[in-house]
Amino acid sequence: MAFSDDLLEEGASIWEAQKQHPFVEELAAGTLDDAAFQHWVKQDYRYLLDYARLFALAGVKARDEETMMRLLGVAHDVLDHEMDLHREFAADYGISRAELEAVEKAPTCVAYTNFLVRTAYEGSLAEIAAALYPCMQGYLDVGEHMAELATDTHRYTPFIEMYTGEEFREATAWCREFVDRCGEQYPGEHEAMREAFLTSANLEHRFWEMAYTLEGWEL
Numbered sequence: 001m002a003f004s005d006d007l008l009e010e011g012a013s014i015w016e017a018q019k020q021h022p023f024v025e026e027l028a029a030g031t032l033d034d035a036a037f038q039h040w041v042k043q044d045y046r047y048l049l050d051y052a053r054l055f056a057l058a059g060v061k062a063r064d065e066e067t068m069m070r071l072l073g074v075a076h077d078v079l080d081h082e083m084d085l086h087r088e089f090a091a092d093y094g095i096s097r098a099e100l101e102a103v104e105k106a107p108t109c110v111a112y113t114n115f116l117v118r119t120a121y122e123g124s125l126a127e128i129a130a131a132l133y134p135c136m137q138g139y140l141d142v143g144e145h146m147a148e149l150a151t152d153t154h155r156y157t158p159f160i161e162m163y164t165g166e167e168f169r170e171a172t173a174w175c176r177e178f179v180d181r182c183g184e185q186y187p188g189e190h191e192a193m194r195e196a197f198l199t200s201a202n203l204e205h206r207f208w209e210m211a212y213t214l215e216g217w218e219l
Contacts, residue, residue: 003183
């Protein structure tokens with residue numbers, strides 16, 4: 001079994017919890033409250049800046065040209081394409097780019113991005129691969145689940161289409177191969193990779209909860 005499959009098997013309960021989260025189910029049905037979706041857009045916009053940093057720093061640590069080019073390319077795509085789509089989502093609600101950039105991260109977003117950036121600086125390339133994997137594979141799997149649940153076209157259909165589109169599928173497939181390659185090359189890092197993977201996976205689940213509950217810094 002490929003190492004990425006091993007990781008997904010260990011995270012199966014987290015994946016199921018994500019699919020059953022009310023944010024996911026209501027978004028698929030088109031009934032998700034505007035405020036929850038706006039909160040997700042704002043927080044995920046801030047998250048993506050650090051996610052791009054994670055790929056860029058991984059590219060710096062890569063030892064072969066192809067991997068370096070691919071990792072730095074993903075960082076560019078996140079900044080150039082995925083964040084632009086978030087700006088389009090935000091514009092539908094009258095939220096400007098300046099407002100997005102001024103958003104304060106919620107506690108869960110702080111925890112997740114701090115973990116990713118710390119892993120990028122302190123961890124090995126194998127740990128970074130495992131830490132970034134739950135976001136890509138998770139959004140594809142959750143997106144496919146939402147596509148199955150959705151019965152018609154609605155205001156959140158572009159979200160589902162973004163994370164089930166061919167470009168995102170290709171990026172996820174490469175990320176999976178990257179994890180498998182690291183697992184093969186660095187067998188002594190398997191435990192560290194599992195820990196990084198499960199931490200990110202749990203924070204992915206918490207991110208849906210953060211958006212749904214409009215989490216902030218309430219005292």
